[in-house]
Amino acid sequence: MSDTQEAVRLANDTQFGLAAYLFSRDLARIWSVAEALEVGMVGVNTGLISSEVAPFGGVKQSGLGREGSRQGLDEYLEIKYVCLAGVGGVVGA
Known part of the structure; x- marks a missing residue:
């Protein structure tokens, strides 16, 4: 088993x-880990993942469904929010 x-x-x-x-900073690892984590929200390179437009909610005993944003309407789906910062260079540079 890897670290x-x-x-x-x-x-x-x-x-x-x-x-x-x-x-x-490894995008492949970021997406692999974010997908494998059993959580409703993932912060990558930041601890500030919540805003008025981001879906808020968890899984397991942390709840089912999301509040806020348009995802709040998707009560019956398992939605995972991934907030990504500080990876790679400027887009288009």
């Missing part, structure tokens, strides 16, 4: 699943 797999296993080993945070 990344072990970190995800440990992070998921809880009855709660509101949010998780990770720091990396």
